[in-house]
Amino acid sequence: MDHVRYIDKTREYYRGEGYDTPYRWAHFDDIPFTPLARPLPECRVGVVTTSEMAIRDEPPPVAEDDPLRDPYTLPSDTPVARLYSRKTAYDRFATTLDDVDSHLPLTRLRELAAAGRIGALAPRFHMAFSQYSQRKTLNVDAPLILARLREDRVDVAVLTAV
Amino acid sequence: MSLVARHLEASGIPTVIFGCARDIVEYCGVPRFVFCDFPLGNPCGTPFDAVMQRDVVALGLALLASATAPGTTVVAPYAWHEQTWKDKCFTKERPFLDEEATAKWVARKQAYRDVKAGGTA
Numbered sequence: 001m002d003h004v005r006y007i008d009k010t011r012e013y014y015r016g017e018g019y020d021t022p023y024r025w026a027h028f029d030d031i032p033f034t035p036l037a038r039p040l041p042e043c044r045v046g047v048v049t050t051s052e053m054a055i056r057d058e059p060p061p062v063a064e065d066d067p068l069r070d071p072y073t074l075p076s077d078t079p080v081a082r083l084y085s086r087k088t089a090y091d092r093f094a095t096t097l098d099d100v101d102s103h104l105p106l107t108r109l110r111e112l113a114a115a116g117r118i119g120a121l122a123p124r125f126h127m128a129f130s131q132y133s134q135r136k137t138l139n140v141d142a143p144l145i146l147a148r149l150r151e152d153r154v155d156v157a158v159l160t161a162v
Numbered sequence: 163m164s165l166v167a168r169h170l171e172a173s174g175i176p177t178v179i180f181g182c183a184r185d186i187v188e189y190c191g192v193p194r195f196v197f198c199d200f201p202l203g204n205p206c207g208t209p210f211d212a213v214m215q216r217d218v219v220a221l222g223l224a225l226l227a228s229a230t231a232p233g234t235t236v237v238a239p240y241a242w243h244e245q246t247w248k249d250k251c252f253t254k255e256r257p258f259l260d261e262e263a264t265a266k267w268v269a270r271k272q273a274y275r276d277v278k279a280g281g282t283a
Contacts, residue, residue: 001245003184003185003197003199004183004184004185004248004251005185006183006186006252007185007186008185009251009252010252012252013252013253013257016254025189025190026164026165026189026190027189027190027191028168028190028191029191030191031168031191031192031193031232031233032168032171032172032193032232033171033193033229033231033232034171034172034174034175034176034193035176035229035230036176036226036227037176039227040223040227046175048163048166048170049163050163064266065266065269065270065273066270067270067273067274067276067277068274068277069270087203088259088260088263088266089263090201090202090203091201091202091203091247091251091256091258092260093247093250093251093256094201094203094242094247094250094251095200095203095204095209096203096209097203098209099209099210101206101207101212101215102203102204102205102206102207102208102209102210102211102215103203103204103205103206104206105180105206105219107212108206108212108215108216108219109219111216112219112223117223118223128163128166130163132270132271132274133274133278134165136274137165137166138165138169141166142165142166142168142169142170145166145169145170146169146170146173146175149170149175154175155175155176156175156176156177156178156226157167157170157175157176157177157178158177158178158180158219158222159163159166159167159177159178159179160163160179160180160181160205160206161163161179161180161181161182161187161205
């Protein structure tokens with residue numbers, strides 16, 4: 001079976017819910033490109049995700065009612081068993097976010113680093129929220145994540161859209 | 163997330179996105195994309211299937227190393243264990259957000275607009 005057309009599905013769904021103005025998905029004709037500068041075994045890998053990770057038994061990194069929901073970071077050496085996702089926007093009828101590595105592959109990347117297939121996993125990983133405002137993502141969130149990845153001196157970035 | 167990938171890439175950091183919403187990511191246009199044809203939530207493979215996850219992540223790394231032009235999609239060679247989710251997602255039977263999550267989403271959206279109108283965002 002072919003892949004799901006989410007743009008069409010969401011348009012129909014929210015029209016049925018009484019929302020008349022369809023969401024305008026981001027679209028660009030040009031796509032930036034930066035080739036890999038060095039072999040992966042020499043690269044430090046940064047990780048960015050929308051999976052809203054938090055650490056068990058600690059306060060949530062961003063308050064639930066925070067309207068800005070700026071990006072935040074957590075240490076990459078946090079044991080995966082202590083991490084959980086606070087995300088509610090996923091297909092909760094079909095699957096779960098209970099296995100962190102199904103949406104944030106920290107264990108897999110640690111394995112690859114141990115095997116020498118990547119240089120290292122960066123010391124922090126970064127959370128970006130799926131914002132309502134594309135302008136906020138473009139003007140605030142993305143530059144903030146770029147600055148943090150540069151602080152971590154990453155060579156490449158792995159992003160997971162959850 | 164596609165917008166973040168584009169910004170990083172334009173600023174000199176090669177990126178690869180793992181995702182399950184192929185049409186949304188490709189409509190935006192990203193440098194490198196590994197598509198898992200799974201329900202939204204597991205872009206790196208089936209939960210608790212470490213072998214598959216290793217393979218999916220390896221596809222992304224290989225794409226980082228091999229891509230010579232932007233806009234490349236690699237399809238992970240896996241199917242979800244059943245197919246009915248594709249017809250059922252985003253229906254009244256299976257609304258994407260439950261009522262509580264929808265209420266919070268609407269409240270946060272309004273709060274963001276209020277903050278923006280106040281000139282602090």
